Amino acid sequence: MSEAKTMIRTEVTIDGASFLLSQDQDVGDLRRRIENAVETAGTFVDMTVVGNRSVSVLVTPRTHVTISVATVAYDSRDTGDLEFPYGGYYDLV
DSSP: OOOOOEEEEEEEEETTEEEEBOTTOOHHHHHHHHHHHTTSSOEEEEEEETTTEEEEEEEOTTOOEEEEEEEEEOOTTOSOOTTSOOOGGGGGO
């Protein structure tokens, strides 16, 4: 029996809204962009989420951000390619 393929899934929660990052996202870079944004009155931070969709979030000094990681089942569609979106959460049913 072969082992099931897995991948690391990064979840970013911003003021209670949860975003699952696509696999190509550089978490260190995202963290730096969020840290830079909180030093301003407010800056939009862009990221690509599961489903290969682009999300822009307004980050201010009052924004609460949590970044967590988990090991999940491998999904070959999760490439971060915005030209090929897919259903994300809806495809898990």
